[in-house]
Amino acid sequence: MKFLIFLIFLLFPYLSFAQIPVKEIKNEEVWQGKIFIDGIVAVRNSGKLIIKEGTEVIFKTIDIDDDGIGDSELYVEGEIYVYGTENFPVIFTSDKPVKEPSQWKYVMVNHAKYAYFEHAIFESAFSGLQIHFTKGVVKNCIFRSNVDGFRFSTANIYVCNNIMTKNKHGIRYEERDSKGIIEYNHIFDNEIGIFPVTACYNMVIFQYNAIEKNGYNIKVGYEQKKDLTFKNNYFGMVFERDIKKTIYDKNHDKHLPKVNFKPFLKKNILRSRIKCLENGY
Amino acid sequence: MRYLKLILLFFWLIQEVYCYEIKGRVMLGDRPVSGANVKVYEENYKDIIKETQTDKEGYYLLELDEGIYNLVSEFEEKGKIYKGFSGKNPFFVNESYYVGIKLLPLYRYKVQKNKTKSAIIVGTVLFNGKPLEGATAFLYLSMKDIKGMPYLYSQPTDKNGKFILKNIIPGEYFVVVRKKNNGSLFGPLEEGDYMGFFQYNPFNFEMNKTYKIVIPTFKKIQDEMPLHLKGQYKIKGIAVDEGGRPVSGVYAFAYKNKELGHERPVSISKKTGNDGVFELYLPSSGKYYIGVREFYGGTPVQGERYGLYEESFDHHIIVDKDIENIKIVVKKILQ
Amino acid sequence: MFRKWLLIFLTTFAIGLNISYACVGKTIYIGHISSLENEIIGNILSRLITERTGTSVKLKKFSNTNALFQAAVNGEIDLFMFDSNEIKTIVQTTDFEKAKTDINTKFNLVLLKPVYETKAGYNVPIIRKDTLKKFPALPRLIEKLNGNLAPQIISELTKEVDRRGIKDIVREFLKSKNLI
Numbered sequence: 001m002k003f004l005i006f007l008i009f010l011l012f013p014y015l016s017f018a019q020i021p022v023k024e025i026k027n028e029e030v031w032q033g034k035i036f037i038d039g040i041v042a043v044r045n046s047g048k049l050i051i052k053e054g055t056e057v058i059f060k061t062i063d064i065d066d067d068g069i070g071d072s073e074l075y076v077e078g079e080i081y082v083y084g085t086e087n088f089p090v091i092f093t094s095d096k097p098v099k100e101p102s103q104w105k106y107v108m109v110n111h112a113k114y115a116y117f118e119h120a121i122f123e124s125a126f127s128g129l130q131i132h133f134t135k136g137v138v139k140n141c142i143f144r145s146n147v148d149g150f151r152f153s154t155a156n157i158y159v160c161n162n163i164m165t166k167n168k169h170g171i172r173y174e175e176r177d178s179k180g181i182i183e184y185n186h187i188f189d190n191e192i193g194i195f196p197v198t199a200c201y202n203m204v205i206f207q208y209n210a211i212e213k214n215g216y217n218i219k220v221g222y223e224q225k226k227d228l229t230f231k232n233n234y235f236g237m238v239f240e241r242d243i244k245k246t247i248y249d250k251n252h253d254k255h256l257p258k259v260n261f262k263p264f265l266k267k268n269i270l271r272s273r274i275k276c277l278e279n280g281y
Numbered sequence: 282m283r284y285l286k287l288i289l290l291f292f293w294l295i296q297e298v299y300c301y302e303i304k305g306r307v308m309l310g311d312r313p314v315s316g317a318n319v320k321v322y323e324e325n326y327k328d329i330i331k332e333t334q335t336d337k338e339g340y341y342l343l344e345l346d347e348g349i350y351n352l353v354s355e356f357e358e359k360g361k362i363y364k365g366f367s368g369k370n371p372f373f374v375n376e377s378y379y380v381g382i383k384l385l386p387l388y389r390y391k392v393q394k395n396k397t398k399s400a401i402i403v404g405t406v407l408f409n410g411k412p413l414e415g416a417t418a419f420l421y422l423s424m425k426d427i428k429g430m431p432y433l434y435s436q437p438t439d440k441n442g443k444f445i446l447k448n449i450i451p452g453e454y455f456v457v458v459r460k461k462n463n464g465s466l467f468g469p470l471e472e473g474d475y476m477g478f479f480q481y482n483p484f485n486f487e488m489n490k491t492y493k494i495v496i497p498t499f500k501k502i503q504d505e506m507p508l509h510l511k512g513q514y515k516i517k518g519i520a521v522d523e524g525g526r527p528v529s530g531v532y533a534f535a536y537k538n539k540e541l542g543h544e545r546p547v548s549i550s551k552k553t554g555n556d557g558v559f560e561l562y563l564p565s566s567g568k569y570y571i572g573v574r575e576f577y578g579g580t581p582v583q584g585e586r587y588g589l590y591e592e593s594f595d596h597h598i599i600v601d602k603d604i605e606n607i608k609i610v611v612k613k614i615l616q
Numbered sequence: 617m618f619r620k621w622l623l624i625f626l627t628t629f630a631i632g633l634n635i636s637y638a639c640v641g642k643t644i645y646i647g648h649i650s651s652l653e654n655e656i657i658g659n660i661l662s663r664l665i666t667e668r669t670g671t672s673v674k675l676k677k678f679s680n681t682n683a684l685f686q687a688a689v690n691g692e693i694d695l696f697m698f699d700s701n702e703i704k705t706i707v708q709t710t711d712f713e714k715a716k717t718d719i720n721t722k723f724n725l726v727l728l729k730p731v732y733e734t735k736a737g738y739n740v741p742i743i744r745k746d747t748l749k750k751f752p753a754l755p756r757l758i759e760k761l762n763g764n765l766a767p768q769i770i771s772e773l774t775k776e777v778d779r780r781g782i783k784d785i786v787r788e789f790l791k792s793k794n795l796i
Contacts (some may be wrong), residue, residue, distance in 0.1 A: 024594050042594035067674075075594070111589070111614070133581065133614055154580060156615055172670065177582040197670045199580075222668040223753050252794055255756070398729075422745040423724070432749045450728075450748070450755060452720050485717065540641065544750070 020064055020071050025078070031055050036095070037072050037104075038062070045113070047078035053119070054088035058095050059104030069126045070094065073105035076112050084119030086140070091121045092128065099124035101147045101168065109134050116279075117141055122149070128167075131155045137280040138162060148172040149190070156180055157204070158280030161270075165189045170214065175200040184274045187211045194230075197221035202229045210268045212236025219248040220256045227257045234265040303343045305380040306335070307354045309363060313339025314384060317356040317363075324349040324371050325424050326455075326483055345374050351424065354382045362387040366478040368470070368501055371424045373564075386410075387480055388495035400449040400486035404435075405442045406458050407497045408475060412442025416460035416475060416498065420446065424455055424483075429545035430578060431457075434466070451488040455479070458496045467577035468532075469551060470501045514600050516561040518607030520553050520573045520588065527557025528611045531586050532577075535561055535569040539595055542580060549577075566601040573609045583615040642750065643672040647684050647693035650677045652777060653770050657697055659786045660765070661741070661758065667796040668757055681705060689723050694747035695754075700737035712738060728755045731765045739765060764793055 021039030025047040032052040038060040043049045051057065059072035074092075084090035094103035106127040109115040115136035122128025122141065127148040129138065135156040142163045143149030149167040150159065157180035164170030170190040171182070176199045186209070187193045193214035194206070198221050211217045211233055218230060228249075235243045240262070244251055249259040307317040319341045321331040330350065335341045352367040363384035372378070395401055406416045416438045419431035426432075432454070435444035456479035459470065470476060477498035486492060516535070520528040531553050534546040547569065550559040563569060572589035574581055581587050588611035589596040598604065644665060648658035655677070662673040676693055678684040681702045687693045700710040707718040716727040724745045730738035741758050748754065776785045790796045 022594055040594070044594060045591065111587070133587075135615060154583065154614075156583075176580050179583075195670065221670055222757055248796075253760075422749050426749070430749075432752070450726065451716070452726055452745075485721070488713075 020062070025049055031057070034058060036060060037074060039072060041074050043074075043076040043078045043080060043112075045077045045111075049076065049078070049080045051080075051082045051084075051090050051120075053083055053085045053090065055084075056091045056093065058093060059125075060095050061103045069102045070104040074107045076107070076109045076115065079113045080109060080115050080117075082117040082120045084121075084140075086119055089119045089121050089142070092123070092125070093121070094124040096124070099145050101145055102126045106130050106151075108132075109136060122146060127151045127172075131157060135280070139276045143167060143170070152178065153199075154178055156280075157182070158277060160184050160276035161274045162186075163188075164193075168192065169195040170211075171195070172197060173200065173204070174198050175204055178204050180204045181280075182206045183208045184270060184276065185209045186270055187217075188213045188236075191215040192219045193217040195219050195221065196224055196228055198223035198225075200224055200228060201226055206230050207232045208234075208265070208269060210234045210236070210270050212268075214246070216248045217243075217246040218259055218261075220259060222256070224257055228259050230259060230261045231263060232265060233261065234268045234270075235261070236268075238266050240264075300344050300346045301374050302377040303345055303350075303352075303374065303380055304378075305341060305352075305367075305382060306339045307341065307356070307365065307382045307384060308339065309356070309358075309384040314356055315339055317341075317354050317384065319343070319352065319354045319382070321345065322351040322353060324351070326351055347374055349373050352380055352382060354384060356384055364480045368476055368499070370478070371427065383499045385477075385480075385497040385499065388497065390481065390495070391493040393491045393493070394489055395491045396489070397448070398488055399447070400451050400488060401491040402444075402446040402449065402456070402486065402494060403491060404438075404444050404446075404456075404458075404494045404496055406438050406444065406460075406477065407442055407495060408500075410497075412438070412440065413460060413475060413498055414438055414440045414442060416442070416444070416458050416477075417466055418444045418446060418496070419457045419459065420449070421455040421457065422452075426545070427455065427457060430467070449486055451486055453483045453485045455482045456484065456494070456496065457482075458498055460498070465577060469549070472501055474501050475499070476501060513565055514563045515603045516563065516571065516598070516600065516607055517603075517605045518559055518561075518609060519557045520559060520609050520611050521557055522611055527553070527555065528573075528586065529553050529555045529557060531559075531573045531575050531588075531611055533559040533561045533571060533573050533609070535563055535571045537567070537569065539570055539597070541570060541572070563600055568597050568599055570596050571598055571607075571609075572596060573611055581614055585614050586611045587614050588612060641670075641672055643674055644695060644747065644751065644754075645674050645676055645693040647676045647678055647687050647696040649681060649684055650679060652774050654697070656770055656773050656777070656782060656786065657765060659782050660761065660790065661695065661697070663783075663786050663790055664757065664761065664795055665754070667790070669751075669753070671751070685723075688725055688742065688744060691744065691746070693744075695741060695743045697731070697739055697741050699739045703740070710737065712740075729759055729762065731758070731761045732763070732767070760795055764795075 023041045025043045028048040030050045032055050035057045062071050064071050082090050096103050103124040106125050107129045109131045112134040115134055117138045120141045122143045123145045125146045128143040128146045130151040133154050138159045140161050144166045146167045148169045149164040151172045153174040154176040155178050159182040161184045164187045166189055168191045170187040170193045172195040174197045193211045237243050247259045250256050307314045315337045317335045319333050320329050333341050349371050351370040354365045356363045364387045365382040365384040367380050367382050406413045418435040420433040421427050422432050435446050438444045458477040460475040462473055475498040477496040479496050520531050522528050533550040535548045536546050548561050550561045553559050575586040588609045646658050646661050648654040658675050666673050703715045704710050707715050709715050719725050725742050728741045730740040732739040773785050
């Protein structure tokens with residue numbers, strides 16, 4: 001009996017740290033209806049994933065490595081096309097009835113051929129969507145109740161008319177070698193609206209966004225060196241001194257660079273109908 | 282308990298049988314040096330493992346167990362002291378080696394007080410006694426890191442061979458200088474590149490002090506040994522483009538962490554030649570994440586040639602023996 | 617006989633397991649002794665680093681100073697706080713410069729600037745050299761806590777914990793100092 005108990009004790013680490021199940025997509029695959037992801041779905045570089053309107057992609061809440069972040073994820077190195085519509089968006093969510101951040105990991109697009117997201121909802125993830133080393137278009141999507149709504153680095157991106165709300169960071173990025181335009185997005189009610197962490201060089205243009213009612217509308221990361229420009233955005237206020245208070249930069253910590261936000265919009269132009277560019281800039 | 286003792290005895294015996302010959306020659310300029318001390322230090326220069334002297338023709342011979350070592354030679358002649366470091370330091374001994382050492386004059390350093398709350402290093406880099414322009418000084422926390430990313434590094438030396446490093450948190454560091462003829466800051470040294478070690482490594486740099494140091498350099502002559510710090514297993518493969526043609530000028534890397542780039546790679550290969558072939562040496566068996574890229578250091582950039590091992594979804598390979606015939610397809614990022 | 621060999625085999629197997637974790641970026645581990653004051657200080661460090669750099673931080677609790685120190689030496693944690701009395705148990709001196717040199721040379725740990733200092737003693741963050749290399753901006757960031765972690769301040773914070781929870785009081789504290 002003692003021997004049996006000792007045996008179980010030796011094997012317990014192995015039993016409790018089972019491998020995360022992985023499914024690979026190497027060719028073209030189309031999703032519609034309800035899709036359950038238990039573990040990792042990896043779209044390989046030869047793969048192409050098309051997700052049709054109204055599809056619900058439900059990530060099972062598992063945390064095998066016990067780091068407090070769900071382990072289910074969609075990992076794309078091929079192509080991904082998400083074709084939601086206004087009335088029938090594609091939803092990326094967890095399997096829990098009560099949605100909270102980090103219940104699943106992310107939709108990660110990394111060294112991929114192309115990524116297109118239209119009318120998708122990302123909720124209750126660690127990061128709703130991450131794009132790296134890829135050209136990506138993200139339009140008319142909603143990012144809510146995630147730790148990071150949208151996150152990117154070294155990407156060519158067009159991000160237009162999206163809503164980022166109730167996340168810890170609406171948009172978090174390390175620009176590095178990125179280029180792109182982020183425009184007409186409504187970024188509100190997040191702890192931090194926009195978090196430029198480090199290595200940002202104003203090559204990604206933020207314009208015509210409504211960045212308002214966040215804990216900080218913009219918070220500059222401690223390792224960011226260069227002054228940043230966020231011109232032609234609406235901050236929910238008309239006076240410069242009020243806007244300054246919502247931006248955590250040199251004015252709060254002399255070691256940080258400055259955020260230049262002038263000229264700023266005095267009206268929220270998102271009230272009018274926005275037409276994003278079809279395939280990006 | 283009896284079995285355990287037998288197993289332990291067996292492993293101890295194996296260790297005793299496995300030791301390797303390290304031999305080489307100590308030179309001062311063109312002349313071999315007789316009677317030079319050759320000391321073998323452990324990985325971080327704390328303890329001397331063995332010591333010997335060169336013979337009449339400047340040769341030395343050592344027997345060492347498998348492990349990581351630094352070789353240093355010292356010599357005194359006509360009141361002048363010379364010191365030399367092997368350009369391979371620290372290197373992993375798992376086979377017999379030839380290790381030559383060049384002696385260089387020992388330069389004293391000066392210390393002055395400063396009013397900052399940090400240490401400052403003002404250095405002069407020399408080659409053949411003359412200032413070396415365009416060299417970079419690197420600060421490392423440990424000799425283990427010396428072929429990877431440094432803790433801090435300087436701007437290239439000016440025409441007087443001078444560099445300055447400021448705001449150094451007081452502590453112990455290894456200072457190494459390199460100048461690569463291809464102009465890049467990082468990556469393995471090629472023949473003809475310059476390197477030098479601060480002759481008092483590791484050195485404790487104190488607060489409120491400015492150190493004026495001199496680092497003599499030597500040229501790397503040959504590089505027949507594999508570019509690895511530890512190398513128990515070998516992965517051999519080829520880098521090709523999307524048309525299947527061999528790609529030259531890229532190097533293979535291996536990480537232990539799935540999220541590449543968060544740490545220094547465990548190993549990198551030499552850059553591929555026209556045949557696109559690379560050889561990666563790995564320190565132990567296990568799971569590695571491998572790929573190929575063009576530039577050294579930092580995040581990959583747009584237009585850089587880059588590729589990952591594609592036989593597994595997360596680019597890992599399990600290594601428990603030498604592996605051949607790996608193919609990695611390389612593309613330009615975001616092009 | 618069979619049991620013995622099975623035992624040897626399984627022991628070797630269990631030790632040899634190499635489990636790979638899924639990560640979402642670099643993580644810093646901060647250790648602290650299991651007391652409320654130390655937990656508050658640990659949370660302050662953690663929150664400051666996470667909020668300002670985006671780096672994940674995890675806290676680890678230890679029952680005594682020896683275990684905490686060993687964990688740093690072994691690489692189980694990256695950063696922790698010690699006061700001068702605790703340092704004396706390791707290097708038999710409270711002299712800051714001497715302790716700094718000794719701990720650096722013997723243990724590859726770096727004493728940063730004290731966050732609190734009086735004639736009677738000091739409180740200092742201690743970081744692994746490896747960690748310093750990966751996060752060179754950390755010392756400057758942690759330095760912003762200088763003068764803000766006096767015992768009386770921590771004591772005030774501990775009184776609030778029952779009412780509002782550690783996370784809330786730490787967040788409010790850092791915000792009040794304009795640190796996040």
